[in-house]
Amino acid sequence: MKGLTSIIDYSIIHATIRASTPILLAAFSAVITQQANILNVGVEGIMLMSAFMAVYVSFLTGSWILAVLAAVVVGLLVAVIIGLAHLKYKGDIFAVGMTVNLLVLALTRFLLQKLLKASGSFYSAEIAPMPKIHFAFLEKTPILNSVFNNYSLLEVLIVPIVVLMWFVLYKTIWGLRTRSIGLNEEAAETAGINTYKRKFQVILLSGVIGGLAGAHLSLGYSNMFVENMTNGRGFMGVAAMFFGNANPVFTTIGCFIFGFADSIGARLQAYGFPSQFVLMIPYLSTVIILAISMISKQRKNKKMKSAVN
Secondary structure, three states, X not given: OHHHHHHOOOHHHHHHHHHHHHHHHHHHHHHHHHOXXXXXXXXXXXXXXXXHHHHHHHHHHOOHHXXXXXXHXXXXXXXXXXXXXXXXXXXXXXXXXXXXXXXXXXXXXXXXXXXXXXXXXXXXXXXXXXXXXXXXXXXXXHHHHHHHOOEXXXXXXXXXXXHHHHHHHHHOHHHHHHHHHHHOHHHHHHOOOOHHHHHHHHHHHHHHHHHHHHHHHHHHHOOOEEOOOOOOHHHHHHHHHXXXXXXXXXXXXXHHHHHHHHHXXXXXXXXXXXXXXXXXXXXXXXXXXXXXXXXXXXXXXXXXXXXXX
């Protein structure tokens, strides 16, 4: 019992929020395209390329702001490639996304060796991280200090980001028209919506959000670059998106489940649990999340059919 309380204590909340943030941003990158019926699995590649660029620019300039901007620009460029391949040249979106993921994995490995003269990983004291938010008055209360202090900038902005995403998709004309494409593209075109333009817009926005996810992963969550450091977080984001049916609020819940699983896994390994078991936890949680999502959708479809009959 004592061991369990050591694994699960108040600090697990802090660890869960930190672990959930890159997955949440990746999920929102997928949410924005899914609203227009585009399954962007290329989020993983966008995130990884942006993570590398953030570290590289931060190392060169010593500015985390320039690094984040560079990461967003790179995410945008990768999104342009995805958009052109899928929309202009009619490539299958899943195949395009997976191809981008594999290309980026190889490209970042190459750039790590050529630009940073490193192999496997790169760390330097000259890398400027995202600032951490610390409230000195919370130090007097250990519980509050462990839960609410020492978050990076984007981690602090989680709630506003979720609210903003929900508002844009459900309370603006742009969001309503975008969602109409996902519901019925032909009807949207009949209503005068330029579906090609709108789909390209959401892919570009996906690149921007994915760029932020990558920058946060390498400068906020950690302060280094490691080969394949996304480690499936982009795919976890897509799984969370399916779990939440592309709704920002419910998607966030899925992301926190992943974040909690990741945090528990790290602590279990520290307590001597087999590393193979610990490494399984995030992927096992992905399968469980997707299974719950599929069962929920099947039940909903059955209810709709029974209501019609």
